[in-house]
Amino acid sequence: MDPRVLDAMLPFLSGQFGNPHSKTHEYGWEAESASEAAREQVASLVGADSKEIVFTSGATESNNMAIKGIAHFYGEKKRHIITTQTEHKCVLDSCRVLQQEGFEVDYLPVKQDGLVDLELLRSLIRPDTALVSVMYVNNEIGVIQPVREIGQLCRENKVFFHCDAAQAVGKIPLDVNELKIDLMSISGHKLYGPKGIGALYVRRRPRVRIEPIFSGGGQERGMRSGTLPHSLVVGFGAACDIAGRELEADTAHIARLSARLEQGLVSRIPHVVINGSTESRYKGNLNISFAYVEGESLLMALKDMAVSSGSACTSASLEPSYVLRALGVDEEMAHTSIRFGIGRFTTEAEVDYAVENCVKHVERLREMSPLWEMVQEGIDLKSIQWSQH
Numbered sequence: 001m002d003p004r005v006l007d008a009m010l011p012f013l014s015g016q017f018g019n020p021h022s023k024t025h026e027y028g029w030e031a032e033s034a035s036e037a038a039r040e041q042v043a044s045l046v047g048a049d050s051k052e053i054v055f056t057s058g059a060t061e062s063n064n065m066a067i068k069g070i071a072h073f074y075g076e077k078k079r080h081i082i083t084t085q086t087e088h089k090c091v092l093d094s095c096r097v098l099q100q101e102g103f104e105v106d107y108l109p110v111k112q113d114g115l116v117d118l119e120l121l122r123s124l125i126r127p128d129t130a131l132v133s134v135m136y137v138n139n140e141i142g143v144i145q146p147v148r149e150i151g152q153l154c155r156e157n158k159v160f161f162h163c164d165a166a167q168a169v170g171k172i173p174l175d176v177n178e179l180k181i182d183l184m185s186i187s188g189h190k191l192y193g194p195k196g197i198g199a200l201y202v203r204r205r206p207r208v209r210i211e212p213i214f215s216g217g218g219q220e221r222g223m224r225s226g227t228l229p230h231s232l233v234v235g236f237g238a239a240c241d242i243a244g245r246e247l248e249a250d251t252a253h254i255a256r257l258s259a260r261l262e263q264g265l266v267s268r269i270p271h272v273v274i275n276g277s278t279e280s281r282y283k284g285n286l287n288i289s290f291a292y293v294e295g296e297s298l299l300m301a302l303k304d305m306a307v308s309s310g311s312a313c314t315s316a317s318l319e320p321s322y323v324l325r326a327l328g329v330d331e332e333m334a335h336t337s338i339r340f341g342i343g344r345f346t347t348e349a350e351v352d353y354a355v356e357n358c359v360k361h362v363e364r365l366r367e368m369s370p371l372w373e374m375v376q377e378g379i380d381l382k383s384i385q386w387s388q389h
């Protein structure tokens, strides 16, 4: 978390701890006005009106709310949803739950570079399609989907467009009106804010309706009942405010370190592959497969670096990443993939350390590998007939 975010939050965790929904005393009003100022800060970062921002516990909740909320509100006539195979688990699982309720879902495949094929998407839209849900920046491989074109396509076909922008907001400039996004998920902890807070943008013109998941006091214009955690809200607002002001500086810093990391790894380690489009991508993410090393051993060797193979949510699983599999990456290469993240607080020394560490361990592991020995001898592994016992 950005220390400036913590500074903004602290007064609201102690002295100014009123309930923002209490209308009968000053203690409540000060909490309310702090929350509303934060709502403006979030809205302004994405070109929305503050009335279109609904606070949630994070992008997981926002995605659930958007997808299930649209399906349940419009479900009598519209029974079809389109999403992609490389969405975050919470989008895919929300769709699976709707399938069990009788909705039809198309999971759009992606191209080899991880991007959506717009013509294929166009061909899947039907008169009863309620929603298209496509993420902005992929959390595992960093690719940026053609959101503007998807927004245009959805608007032409009068289909609602939901965008999981958890990895994009605060990292790349975006405007919900320009992009014709109807619902958009945002997460606090992805932009140096606190965990446990996020938002769903819900368009007011033309109006988008969702059935709420929570029943209760009717907070957040009835869409998300429950007392607002105003200290988190204030932190989230401060994080958005900082992101808006520092986006350009962050982008330059991240691009520089990302190039240094990529260059360091690619120039010193042969047989590596960068996963996902190298053109349409957010530079703060670099996902690389190291051929001829055993994936688990590499991850274990790099355990003093906070890297993973795939996402944090799926890091307990030994299965290769479903995102890389959707790109057609073979199982071996998916197993040896490492996702590197670079952000506002990453230093050049850390990048250099990461490069040295990777070079050292990849070389060590390859020396132990019989496959690597064969590659060194110039044997084409694909030509080998492995005996089957």
Ligand SMILES: Cc1ncc(COP(=O)(O)O)c(C=O)c1O
Pocket: 057, 058, 059, 060, 061, 088, 090, 135, 137, 138, 139, 164, 166, 167, 186, 187, 188, 189, 197, 198
């Ligand atoms: C693309 C994407 N969507 C959704 C989420 C879930 O967000 P949260 O942790 O705020 O629930 C994440 C977090 O990893 C993400 O990267």
Ligand code: FES
Pocket: 088, 139, 311, 312, 313, 314
């Ligand atoms: S995918 Fe990033 S925390 Fe779950």
